[in-house]
Amino acid sequence: MSTIDYDKLYIGGEWRAPAGSARIDVRAAATEEIIGSVPEGAEGDIDAAVDAARRAFDGPDAWGSWEPARRQEALHRFADELEKRAGETAARVAQQNGMPIVVAEQFESAFPPLLLRYYSQLVVDQGEERRPGMLGGSSVIRREPIGVVGAIVPWNVPQGITFLKLAPALASGCTVVLKPAPETVLDAFLMAEAALAAGLPEGVLNVVPGGRELGAYLVEHPGVDKVSFTGSTAAGRAIAETCGRLLRPVTLELGGKSAAIVLDDADLLGNIESFFASTLLNNGQICWLGTRVLAPQSRYDEVVDTISGLASNLVIGDPLERTTQIGPLVSQRQRERVESYIAKGSSDGGRLTAGGGRPADRDRGWFVQPTVFADVDPNHTIAQEEIFGPVLAVIPYRDEEEAVRIANDTDYGLGGSVWTADPERGEAFARKVRTGTIGLNHYVNDPTAPFGGIKSSGMGRELGPEGLVAFQNLKTIYLPPAAAN
Known part of the structure; x- marks a missing residue:
């Protein structure tokens, strides 16, 4: 070679x-x-x-x-x-x-x-x-x-x-x-x-x-x-x-620890490609990704199942292959960091619903399966610290007031997204989230609009x-x- x-x-x-x-x-x-x-x-x-x-x-x-x-x-x-x-x-x-x-x-x-x-x-x-x-x-x-x-x-x-x-x-x-x-x-x-x-x-x-x-x-x-x-x-x-x-x-x-807030009227399946791009793109190695997923209790199990199904069905492979959706992490050190957070998520009481390990068919390369934790408390380590890998923490909330509080209860404020069938409702919710940028049913850094963070971001x-x-x-x-x- x-x-x-x-x-x-x-x-x-x-x-x-x-x-x-x-x-x-x-x-x-x-x-x-x-x-x-x-x-x-x-x-x-x-x-x-x-x-x-x-x-x-x-x-x-x-x-x-x-x-x-x-x-x-x-x-x-x-x-x-x-x-x-x-x-x-x-x-x-x-x-x-x-x-x-x-x-x-x-x-x-x-x-x-x-x-x-x-x-x-x-x-x-x-x-x-x-x-x-x-x-x-x-x-x-x-x-x-x-x-x-x-x-x-x-x-x-x-x-x-x-x-x-x-x-x-x-x-x-x-x-x-x-x-x-x-x-x-x-x-x-x-x-x-x-x-x-x-x-x-x-x-x-x-x-x-x-x-x-x-x-x-x-x-x-x-x-x-x-x-x-x-x-x-x-x-x-x-x-x-x-x-x-x-x-x-x-x-x-x-850094960032952005929230992807799923409102109770969201069509997550209808926006699944945009949701993937907002939460797991580039193997989770992007600072603005919404790695804290806030889901309403009224639809919590459904949202967890949808996200877990997404993570479980993503194509893991050689990054040079055009069908690959999840490639390896950048280094052995980075994989060890991500795996330590996965272990911490389990020990803190998170319920593993997808991934959690290395792909069985990959004996070389720094791969980690896309991983989803349910029943995550907002104060858990995996809900507060930036992991920089394909790990999502799904957090339940009772109403919009609590969702705003959880979304803002972080040292960071870089990105975020709101998922809803009602654009006016989504924009009104987005205005309440303390962050430098936030998307509605997607997240894209447009060249014409300022990008950056507040607080520790x-x-x-x-x-x-x-x-x-x-x-x-x-x-x-x-x-x-x-x-x-």
């Missing part, structure tokens, strides 16, 4: 020898075999990348000084090059983290070019704003790029999340140092190949993979003007503390015009009355 191996890092618009000799071996989630390797970044590589990004931002013909239409042309070329590599990108992601290929084609191949085109057009349309003053003059409001961005992304949706940051940052005129997760680096290097082929200016985008220590070094680097991080709440708190001390702007998209927003503002500084120019005329 041939492997995908890189010997250099993408820094300053070229492939450059790394500062150290350490390497990252990448294993296929379905076979546990090594499928590639890349150099592991060191502090010296971060220094070089930040220096390159700084030169691209501050130097002659600086990226941020380009007219928006000129940047748009470059980003459209980048989008075109990504699309040429769409199939390979999806396959690399699927092999690395177990994402089913059909999902990878949407999230990892189609979404990034769409975001590049969306944000570059937003900047072209944005322009300056002139406001008449109350004291005789007027003001010019400018939106200027914030500077060098340190972007840190996780392994679960690596390219989709990368471009939640890259697309608005680059479109606004920022330059970026990207640190991908060690588990998913092969797709990041393919993305760098696309950037090089597109002719992005030197230093506008730099890719340095590594672990937590390298990420911490990037966050506190004196040459970084803004940090954008997606990952665990624990890591996010540490990053927030560093950025607070440095007075450095930061966007944090962190983070701060700041990505997507929509709000995701662009996060990479811009506002500058006001006060004009005197004479100039105003």
